[in-house]
Amino acid sequence: MTLHRSWIPTLVVCMALAVTGGCNRRPAANDPSRPGRQAAGRAMPPAAASPKDDGQWIMPAKDFANTRYSEQAQINKQTVGRLQVAFTVSVGASGGQESSPIVAQNTLYFVSHYPTTLYAIDLTQPGGPVKWRYETRPPAAVQGEMCCEPVNRGPTYANGTVYLNTPDTRTVAIDATTGALKWETRLGDFTRGDTMTMAPFVVGDKVIVGNSGAEFGARGWIAALNAADGSIAWRAYSTGPDVDVKIDPKVFKPFYPQYKGKDLGVSQWPTDAWKIGGGTVWGWISYDPEQDLIFHGTSNPAPWNHLQRPGDNHWTNGVFAREPKTGLAHWFYAYSPHDLWDHSGVNENIVLDLPWQGRTRKVIIRPERNGYIYVLDRTTGEVLAADPFIHITASKGVDLKTGRLRFNPDMIPQAGKVIRGVCPNSPGAKDWSPSAFSKATGLIYVPHNNLCMDWETKPVNYIAGTPYIGVNPRFYPGQGGNAGEFMAWDPVGRRKVWTIKERWPVWGGAVATAGGVVFYGNLEGWFKAVDADTGQELWKFKTGSGIIGQPTTFRGPDGRQYVAILSGVGGWVGSIVTRNLDPRDPTAQKGFANMTGELKKITQPGGMLYVFALPAT
Numbered sequence: 001m002t003l004h005r006s007w008i009p010t011l012v013v014c015m016a017l018a019v020t021g022g023c024n025r026r027p028a029a030n031d032p033s034r035p036g037r038q039a040a041g042r043a044m045p046p047a048a049a050s051p052k053d054d055g056q057w058i059m060p061a062k063d064f065a066n067t068r069y070s071e072q073a074q075i076n077k078q079t080v081g082r083l084q085v086a087f088t089v090s091v092g093a094s095g096g097q098e099s100s101p102i103v104a105q106n107t108l109y110f111v112s113h114y115p116t117t118l119y120a121i122d123l124t125q126p127g128g129p130v131k132w133r134y135e136t137r138p139p140a141a142v143q144g145e146m147c148c149e150p151v152n153r154g155p156t157y158a159n160g161t162v163y164l165n166t167p168d169t170r171t172v173a174i175d176a177t178t179g180a181l182k183w184e185t186r187l188g189d190f191t192r193g194d195t196m197t198m199a200p201f202v203v204g205d206k207v208i209v210g211n212s213g214a215e216f217g218a219r220g221w222i223a224a225l226n227a228a229d230g231s232i233a234w235r236a237y238s239t240g241p242d243v244d245v246k247i248d249p250k251v252f253k254p255f256y257p258q259y260k261g262k263d264l265g266v267s268q269w270p271t272d273a274w275k276i277g278g279g280t281v282w283g284w285i286s287y288d289p290e291q292d293l294i295f296h297g298t299s300n301p302a303p304w305n306h307l308q309r310p311g312d313n314h315w316t317n318g319v320f321a322r323e324p325k326t327g328l329a330h331w332f333y334a335y336s337p338h339d340l341w342d343h344s345g346v347n348e349n350i351v352l353d354l355p356w357q358g359r360t361r362k363v364i365i366r367p368e369r370n371g372y373i374y375v376l377d378r379t380t381g382e383v384l385a386a387d388p389f390i391h392i393t394a395s396k397g398v399d400l401k402t403g404r405l406r407f408n409p410d411m412i413p414q415a416g417k418v419i420r421g422v423c424p425n426s427p428g429a430k431d432w433s434p435s436a437f438s439k440a441t442g443l444i445y446v447p448h449n450n451l452c453m454d455w456e457t458k459p460v461n462y463i464a465g466t467p468y469i470g471v472n473p474r475f476y477p478g479q480g481g482n483a484g485e486f487m488a489w490d491p492v493g494r495r496k497v498w499t500i501k502e503r504w505p506v507w508g509g510a511v512a513t514a515g516g517v518v519f520y521g522n523l524e525g526w527f528k529a530v531d532a533d534t535g536q537e538l539w540k541f542k543t544g545s546g547i548i549g550q551p552t553t554f555r556g557p558d559g560r561q562y563v564a565i566l567s568g569v570g571g572w573v574g575s576i577v578t579r580n581l582d583p584r585d586p587t588a589q590k591g592f593a594n595m596t597g598e599l600k601k602i603t604q605p606g607g608m609l610y611v612f613a614l615p616a617t
């Protein structure tokens with residue numbers, strides 16, 4: 001663990017006070033439950049987007065603001081060392097387990113890797129028996145249509161219904177009590193590379209979902225289904241004419257001039273290339289109830305080989321603010337216009353009110369794949385800051401006047417040349433693995449990577465339903481040799497506060513709690529609790545397989561606090577293990593096999609839910 005210099009005095013004081021538990025008590029002014037909390041000089045989500053914790057965890061990101069913060073504090077810095085397994089449940093499938101275990105009405109729900117089964121676990125009974133399971137049974141052929149394994153990022157709960165997506169593009173609504181199917185809606189054609197892995201996001205009476213498949217030339221979209229019957233309320237594409245993108249000039253007011261003009265989703269592409277141009281919506285969605293706007297990312301343009309698609313490739317690799325009821329876009333910002341490196345822009349946008357130059361700004365904060373942590377004004381899409389959080393060679397910063405990423409001219413891929421030392425690589429400084437924001441510390445906890453690559457472009461033809469990439473990449477760890485990190489970032493001071501170096505990319509999510517503890521897992525299978533202020537390791541448990549899941553924490557029917565995590569290596573980073581790939585081809589696993597051969601010796605496939613609690617007294 002590396003502690004940044006400015007925090008060393010605090011740590012020394014903390015260590016001196018440790019006997020009295022001094023550092024665990026926050027000053028009253030910092031109490032997140034205190035009225036007027038926005039004025040405390042630290043970032044804070046708006047109360048409507050992150051209401052007081054009721055002990056449940058009904059959506060993967062915990063709340064509309066995407067904080068992944070729990071006010072449960074039974075498990076805290078003093079007690080966490082006594083955490084033990086309360087029960088385990090087999091997932092019934094191996095392959096990457098990315099689902100969050102969500103909790104509503106004394107039932108825990110999660111979705112397995114393919115064959116994508118939804119489980120309901122009874123929390124009122126000892127040992128967590130399975131109440132019911134719902135098998136979605138996607139066709140086996142879909143497994144070959146997914147870039148990074150047929151993973152699933154979890155179910156979501158609203159008003160007595162559990163919603164999930166299937167790899168073959170169905171959104172399914174299940175009665176939360178009985179496990180009976182309420183409705184299912186098919187949204188695409190997986191034989192043409194249209195698939196789904198993301199967790200649905202419910203706002204009011206709309207279930208909002210998006211597709212995967214940019215690596216197969218799928219055209220990206222986000223859609224809202226009516227919760228009552230699954231009918232499609234609207235669908236907005238990430239490429240093509242304004243009418244398809246749901247851009248209406250009367251409503252769409254982007255901050256920067258490069259987003260103004262008619263049908264830029266057509267003109268910023270070679271003829272017809274937008275039809276197979278990616279921009280899928282496979283990541284996280286957040287919501288600001290004050291403005292009644294959702295924020296969602298769009299993935300990389302297809303193919304990865306940028307020589308085949310001159311132009312800014314609107315509206316890929318950016319973030320849209322949209323009305324949840326109509327889908328109409330209010331603003332857009334592109335993190336990586338004319339993407340060079342598969343810097344798929346779908347990471348979480350955490351909704352915060354941030355003290356900024358003497359006033360409070362309404363922002364979203366976004367740790368981005370290209371290596372910068374962005375602060376955007378969420379009312380306009382203006383970039384307030386874009387600070388690097390890892391060593392970057394691929395670009396030279398973001399021009400805050402124009403909002404444009406400044407590519408490093410020495411690194412621009414050319415035909416017939418291998419570009420070496422590109423940092424970050426294509427999974428980026430941070431892939432989908434979601435961060436947590438703590439209302440207690442005001443810090444953002446970011447699971448991320450430290451990876452670089454060599455990149456060789458080669459022409460590729462589009463053949464529906466087959467990979468459409470056009471690059472031979474080769475990945476390796478970045479500066480220092482550690483391929484992953486887990487860091488605490490101060491959004492007000494705009495600096496790393498501490499960081500924990502991990503040998504492998506950190507591919508799972510994080511949870512922060514009022515107990516001053518942060519949880520995350522690593523690819524070796526260790527599930528860890530660290531001190532939210534200092535990063536000091538407080539507890540760890542070795543699960544049966546590498547962890548790429550999202551932890552959650554909740555209050556059980558017995559009044560005790562529980563922490564849940566799915567273990568099960570896989571996803572892009574772990575498919576060398578689950579698919580038993582041959583590491584002698586350095587470009588296999590889309591470049592990862594060059595560095596993940598050893599992972600096969602360290603962990604094995606296998607899916608298991610682990611639920612931890614303090615010993616009952």
Ligand SMILES: O=C(O)c1cc(C(=O)O)c2c(n1)C(=O)C(=O)c1cc(C(=O)O)[nH]c1-2
Nearest residue numbers: 148151197212213214280282299344571572
């Ligand atoms: O552009 C896309 O459509 C798309 C989809 C997915 C996915 O749905 O899993 C991933 C990616 N891209 C991607 O770029 C990526 O790094 C990635 C990692 C993973 C994973 O589960 O480990 N999925 C995906």
